[in-house]
Amino acid sequence: MDVAEQIASGLASTGEVDGSQFLTFLLAGEEYGVDILRVQEIKGWNAVTPIPNTPEYIRGVINLRGTIVPIVDLRRRFGLEPMEYGPMTVVIVLKVMREDKSRVMGIVVDAVSDVYNVQDESLKPAPDFGSVVNVDFVQGLATVDETMVIILDIDHLLNSGELAVMDSAIEHK
Amino acid sequence: MSIDMEQFKATFIEESLEGLDIMEAVLLEMQPGMADAEEVDNIFRAAHSIKGGSATFGFSDISNFTHVVETLLDQVRAGEREVTQEAINLFLSSVDCIRDMLAGAQEGFEINLEQVAEVKAGLDRMLGSAPQAAVPAEIEPEATDGSPAAGGWKIVFKPFPDMLRSGNDVVRLFRELADMGEMIPKVELEGLPALVDMEPEEACLSWEVTLNGSIGREQVDEVFEWVDGDCELSITPLGDEKAPEDMPADKLSTAVEASPAPLQAAPLVENRRSNNDRRQGDRRKNRSSSENSSIRVGIDKVDALINLVGELVITQSMLGQLGEDFSMDKVERLKDGLAELERNTRELQENVMSIRMLPISFAFNRFPRMVHDLCGKLEKKIELKMSGEQTELDKTVMEKIGDPLVHLVRNAVDHGIETPEIRIKAGKSETGTVHLNAYHQGGNILIEISDDGAGLNRDRILAKAIERGLANNGDNLSDAEIFDFLFQPGFSTADVVSDVSGRGVGMDVVKRNITALGGAIDVESRSGNGSTFTIRLPLTLAILDGQLVRVGEQTFIIPLVSIIESLQVESSRVNAIAGSAELYKLRDDYLPIIRLYDAFGLKPDSASLEDGLLVVVEGHGQQAGLLVDDLLAQQQVVIKSLETNFKKVGGISGATILGDGTVALIVDIGGIIELSQNGRKCANSAAA
Known part of the structure; x- marks a missing residue:
């Protein structure tokens, strides 16, 4: 999909015309942002129950008030050096949309940073790095106080690869 | 057997009203001349269900009326008739009529027959104008006739x-x-x-x-x-x-x-x-949001819950008071309070669960009457056998599985079982058998509908599939693939469209409803020996008696029903084939050993067989020994779906939350046996 289109649809879903709010977090020194309306809650890191035969970046599942929520380590997802989980390590619980269904997932990040208002026009599409870096997960780049914030397209990110729900899996069962 | 039809009648009416809401919503969105196949299918299905249900409960007015609506819709679906504004309006007023008739049936007041007659006349008129569809002879517009006196x-x-x-x-x-x-x-x-x-x-x-x-x-x-x-x-x-x-x-x-x-x-x-x-x-x-699903709960159950919650609040405030100025001499009272709290909580849990779980006999009980009536209509002799009626099923699952079951039983009776003459000719007993069976297996509920009739006609299905462009002439298809065509919308091999079945609706609805529940349906059939439809449903919110086992630091749950026995390994009984596949000699059988830590990629306490315990399990008709580090408690666990927020994982049927709030995974016995048979291949592809 065209990046501009994604931005447009992302903004349409927030229902705001003049910019959206993003929650930002730190990951290996970079600041990333996610649409704040998708954030369900922020909680500290707790032990998870690993799921067998899944990739390393899926840390496992936790019990979030009776719901089984999978936890994804974003560092490992991006192929970054994994970090020891410490007191600053937080899990951001997000609502991920796929078609018309929503799922709840958690992402492990280094630390939560801030909440920014970003005007639509200051959200720039990520440059195409060709095959070197996959920018599909990037909704756009925003500049706040001279620093770059990478706005993530979480629906795309958390429905890709091993996280994709295979409808066929049910049929084969 | 005496069956209380009254309770099912209420269910039917509510389901039908939901169906009507759907029909109405779709009709209102429909544009003349631009009928979306999906939309027409939706309306058609709803009408079909209402027709079937009303016939079952003896509301012949409703079923006759709906049949006419359905016949018209069938023409629209087949593309033989264009959707005009007039047709949409007529369908909408039909919806109103059916709703009135249902309300009449429900509350026992008379309905405005004139309106019904008028709409029906309109429908008949439209049907009468070419193209002429097959209207079964018994549909006579009886209400409109009856010698109207001119004056x-x-x-x-x-x-x-x-x-x-x-x-x-x-x-x-x-x-x-x-x-x-x-x-x-x-x-x-x-x-x-x-x-x-x-x-x-x-x-x-x-x-x-x-x-x-x-x-x-x-x-x-x-x-x-x-x-x-x-x-x-x-x-x-x-x-x-x-x-x-x-x-x-x-x-x-x-x-x-x-x-x-x-x-x-x-x-x-x-x-x-x-x-x-x-x-x-x-x-x-009724009209507001047809998407909302609901479960019907008896008011007495709600009252019981409110009572329990009341007790819980009292106990809690008692404990709260006790805690405010606590001294050691009040320990006895504290203990009593905690015991009370435990009892309240357990009762509350049981009550809440009981709301959702019902024996499947609720779904089965409507069939004896249905089969009986159909037998009369079709002049067949059929015995209906039912087993496993006490298998408990989540109430919402049960409600959704009701319609598919009706379709399947109806098909078995109509198409499956032959007429007595043909049966005698084929050397079978005159009376056919339809068998409904339900049981739990490996975290699933299986419902089987089998008949000893003619079985599916493989060649005819294939021919029809080729005719409809679903398959090519030269395709080399397996039986399962061919039988799968049955679940295509509008696919019917029946020569005659009857009041009972043969329109080719049904099977796609069946499949759709079952997949919507996260289940699957399989067909087995042998020509001349009948066919078996197996519905496999996950226990989305069922409770399970589980054996907690420990592997390394992880706790897993093995469904107690799958466990045959647990034993300590005697190394003299272990044999290894080709150095890798290990077998355990249990009495006269050789069981494959599945090292759970190996299958799940965990670190065990010890890799030695003697240090662990072997849990002998059965799943998918096969036995195996699961090697675990330790056996922990047995307890009832509430099954939580992994698929809600994640996806299906091989060898795992779900998850549950233990007493300490952590998540434990439930082992899918059938799945893990399959996983180990496919060796590492499966695990590797999952990790890829």
């Missing part, structure tokens, strides 16, 4: 004094008459006693009514059906001044028993708010 009717109506006590309301009768045409009532005051002698509950008046308009005799009879026997009644055609003809006494139909008249008191004037208004109100209420 109208003269009705002399003299209620017996105690007529009002039986719940009849004269006002209602007149209102209905007035709906039919121009009504000129004339009151006879002769019987009116003096005011002091008047009994308020007695009917003292009588009427002479002139009804103008082209109205069928039956319609008029229908209005007075309820008061038959409670009054003197004569109905004569206008301008025909012959001696008044007495109303035949046998007019009182058996429908009266099925739907008792509402016990209205007899306030004559105040009750002006017409039934129509009220229904319109209900309708509006």
Whole structure:
């Protein structure tokens, strides 16, 4: 999909015309942002129950008030050096949309940073790095106080690869 | 066997009302000339379900009416008829009619037959205009006919004094008459006693009514059906001044028993708010958001819950008080309080669970009657066997599985079982058998519908699939692939469209409903020996008796039903084939050993077989020994789906939350045996 289109649809879903709010977090020194309306809650890191035969970046599942929520380590997802989980390590619980269904997932990040208002026009599409870096997960780049914030397209990110729900899996069962 | 049809009738009506809401919503969105196949399919399915259900419960009016609607829709679906605005309007008014008829069936008041007749006439008209579809002969527009008198009717109506006590309301009768045409009532005051002698509950008046308009005799009879026997009644055609003809006494139909008249008191004037208004109100209420699913819970269960919650609150405040100034001498009271709390919590849990779980007999019980009726209709001899009726199933799952089961049983009876002559020719007993069976297996509920009929005709299905362009002539297809065509929308190999089945709706609905529940359906069939449909449903919210086992630092749950026994490994009984596949000699059997830590990629306490325990399990008809580090407690666990927020994981059927709040995974025995048979291949592809 065209990046501009994604931005447009992302903004349409927030229902705001003049910019959206993003929650930002730190990951290996970079600041990333996610649409704040998708954030369900922020909680500290707790032990998870690993799921067998899944990739390393899926840390496992936790019990979030009776719901089984999978936890994804974003560092490992991006192929970054994994970090020891410490007191600053937080899990951001997000609502991920796929078609018309929503799922709840958690992402492990280094630390939560801030909440920014970003005007639509200051959200720039990520440059195409060709095959070197996959920018599909990037909704756009925003500049706040001279620093770059990478706005993530979480629906795309958390429905890709091993996280994709295979409808066929049910049929084969 | 006596079955209380009343409870199922309520279910049917509610389901039908939901179906009507869907039909209405889709119809309202439909644009003339641009019928979306999906939309038409949706309406068609809803109509089909209503027809089937109403026939089952003996509401022949509704099923006849819906059949006409369905036939029209079928033409639209097949692309033979364009959707005009007129057609949409007609369908919408049909929806209203069906809803009125349902409401009538539910509450026992009479419905506005004129409106129904009018819509039906419209439908018939549209059907009559080319293309002519196959309308089964038994569908006669009986309500519209019945010698309409050109001029109208003269009705002399003299209620017996105690007529009002039986719940009849004269006002209602007149209102209905007035709906039919121009009504000129004339009151006879002769019987009116003096005011002091008047009994308020007695009917003292009588009427002479002139009804103008082209109205069928039956319609008029229908209005007075309820008061038959409670009054003197004569109905004569206008301008025909012959001696008044007495109303035949046998007019009182058996429908009266099925739907008792509402016990209205007899306030004559105040009750002006017409039934129509009220229904319109209900309708509006029903219309809101057809997406919302609901479960029906008896008020007594809710009351019981409220009681329990009340007790819980009392216990909690008692403990709270105790905690405010606690001293060691109050330890006994604290213990008592905690025991109380535990009891309350457990009762609360049991009650909440009991709301959702019901034995599958609720879904099965409607079949004996259905099969019986179908047998009569189709002139077949069929015995219905049922087993595993006590298998518990989540209530919402049960509700959704009801319709698919009806379709499957209907198909088995209609297409599966042959007629007695053919059966005798084929060397089988005259009486066919349809077997319904339900059981738990490896975290699933399996429902089997099998018949000993002719089985599926593989070649015919294939031919039909090729004809419909679903398969190519040269394709080399397996039986399973061919049988899968049955689940395509509109696929039917039946030669004749009957009232029972053969329209090719059904199977796709069945599959859709089952996959919506996260389940699957399999077909097995051997020509001449019948077919078996197996529905596999996950236990989305079922409870499971589980054995907690420990592997390394992880706790897993093995469903207790799968466990045959647990034992310590004697190394002398272990054999290894080709150095890798390990077998354990248990009595006379050799069991494959599955090292759970290996299958799940974990670090065990010890890799030595002697240090662990072997849990002998059975799944998918195969036995295996699972090597675990330790056996922990046995407990009931609530199954939580992994798929809600994640996806299906091989060898895991779900998850649950343990007492300490952590998540434990439930082992899918069938899955893990399969996983180990496929060796690392499966695990590798999952990790890729």
